[in-house]
Amino acid sequence: MYAYVGNDLVVRLVGAQAVNLSTGVATYLTGAATVQFRIQTAAYVDVAGETWPQAMSYIAGSEGNFLGVVRNDVALQAGVAYRFIATVDAGPDQHGTWDIPLPVLTRH
Secondary structure, eight states: OOEETTSOEEEEEOSOEEEOTTTOOEEEOOTTSEEEEEEEETTSOBOTTSOSOEEOEEOTTSSSOEEEEEOTTSOOOTTOEEEEEEEEEOSTTOEEEEEEEEEEEOOO
8 A cells, every 4th residue: 555645545454354252263344344544653643634533434245345535635745654554343352453554655
């Protein structure tokens, strides 16, 4: 995943799963899950220009795929280290966090 300065960015969480703690069986998340994301600095501080967290939408019929949008007015700078942080609540004992590096580039 990359972001470009001055552009809207579609972020995707692909193949998100929850594990049943009783059986150990993994299942793909559905639209019943609440999935949110935020963009943070390397020091885990929210980036200015948006109210965080933002909701991600489930792609109907998919196997755990969700989409979100980072608007171009979010204060991202090329060459600075950022984090894409997604959190999931899919019910009792089904909570998760994804913490993914987000490089930011300048489009040429």
